[in-house]
Amino acid sequence: MATDCTNEASINLFTIKCAYQKFRTPTILVQPVHAHKKPISSTKIAIVQLPAKLAESIYCQLFAQSEFFPKDIHTILSSHLNLGTFMALPKKSLLQFDPQRDTTLPTNFAILSVWNTKEVFKLQVKGVSSLTYACCVGARVLDAWLPWLRLPSFPNVFKQFGVHFMYGLHREGKNGNWLMKALCNFVHNMAREDDGCAAVVTEVSQRDPVREAIPHWRKLSWEEDMWCVKKLADQAKQGEKTTSSDDGQFDWINTRSSSSVVFVDPRDF
Template sequence: MSLKIGAENWPKSSSQKDEEPLIVIREYDEEKHKVEVEKLERLCEVGQRGKPSLVTDLLGDPICRIRHFQLHVMLVAEYGKEGEIVGVIRGCVKTVARGNSAYVKLAYVLGLRVSPKHRRFGIGTKLVEHLEEWCKQKGAKYAYMATDCTNEPSINLFTKKCGYSKFRTLTMLVQPVHAHYKPISTSIAVLRLPPRLARLTYNHMFTNSEFFPKDMDLILSNKLNLGTFMAIPKKYLTKCDPKNGIFPPSYAILSVWNTKEVFKLQVKGMSPFVHACCVGTRLLDGCMPWLKLPSFPNVFRPFGIYLMYGLQMEGKFGKQLMKSLCGFVHNMARDDGGCGAIVAEVSQRDPVREAIPHWSKLSWAEDMWCIKNLEDMKKEIFHEKCGLSNWLNYRSSSSVIFVDPRDF
């Protein structure tokens, strides 16, 4: 599969023919493209001069971020006779809930990169269009992408050139992993649910939420999933039987995804003063460990993260139980020497948001999700006549948005 892009806007040498195509978009070939794609990824991760940037280092094959989806593809843009890789994009197709137990095939667009010296020539737009065509062939009715609300170039590309609409806004909450264990109340019991029971529990809890994946069983049985955990007051242990759908009046539940096996993060470009302050907190903590200071972890070398997903709480003790459950995950990460932070992403209206411990300076309040209807106008009109509303105009009755851990 390949697509040639016209070169009328590109500068040419006198030896080049006007009809020569300069750009070809084709599917990723590991043997042919891996080294060049890794080079492009490193080139695009450099932040603005004088400003700190968070660098992502993919581990193994560059396609590893999407290989956990059954339907996935990675496209590259080749330039010139030498086939220089100047652009890359990843995508997948999954079936998710759009609210009220209705399911739809959805494409997820991620990992768009264009070489800095080859930007503003329409390569990004063509990569998105070609990926959308592949997704439509796989049955996708909608496509969505996620980006930081401050990433204006990305938002402008998708909303102004590719026809996407701003859809949902989520909050990313980040808590660094410290050298000290978080205390867990002795009155709280933490249970580990087997994958089958966790799937049944989640199917019941998230039946009306948006973006809940239909293949939840594959997520829970994935090797990157570290388990599903439920916190309940010990006094309710005798009255609790999750296997038979009997839950206590108050509980909290979440699952943990080990993203550090897929990629590592690293902060670069921090000012010497800030860097020295961060190092100073660790030195002080090392000299006086009995104070249990919240020292800043070493984020200046590659570190992994644990993602908490499927967070839900119920009852008057729900908030306290969720905080304890997050502490339990922190202690798991603390025992894992390569994990530097635990992360959760939730909708801004989700009540669980207030119970998740985090550092505000490391978190960001607006992760923008944009969506596009991939169906043609005739099908859209037909669906409206049949009473099937366009998801873009649909307001979910649930305040919960399920975040698929494979999207990270």
């Protein structure tokens, strides 16, 4: 199970009454979808969509040592909910890299995939004041009328909306952060064209280097999304904790994180 680290009632319910253990605390980053497009330097940056087979091969290279990398990554990438895997790289790199079949990665690049959660669940915000509602609507209208101002308008979250979830984020090279920001802007613009999509969301480890390059609104994000787990195994005695010495198996629940990167399966978001 997962919950916000400030939700003490939920944490106590699962850790005390249901015997779950605190496991990991990744960060959820949220970027609202504005009425205006996000800028992308099309003269310097190329953004290409990778075939599912190539994306699978690249992900196996990049995330083999990360936590929770799924063995059935091919199933995720070929799902109808997966909107594609995209790579951003300097335009001059296209001379050495064939995005249709080349698994030899360029020196500078950023990569991510996009999952359409709108087809799985929808959210809705209720209970806000009339003033808050009016301010949000007004900013949205103004942004639509005057897009060149690039106002940070707020989407209509007061009716049911969906989100696009970014996963498999990775960047490399001295221009990696710049390319990742451009790629996130590209996903924002994708979401802008998808009616009913109000936010772009991702979840990464707190120690993941890519985190600093992801645009987000701090007030809408969760610094610590607490994951709690429970080992489903027969116990010799009810309430007895199983350890590696008890059953001869590796006690993965109580181990420290083996990697700074957590691969968040979009099916679990």
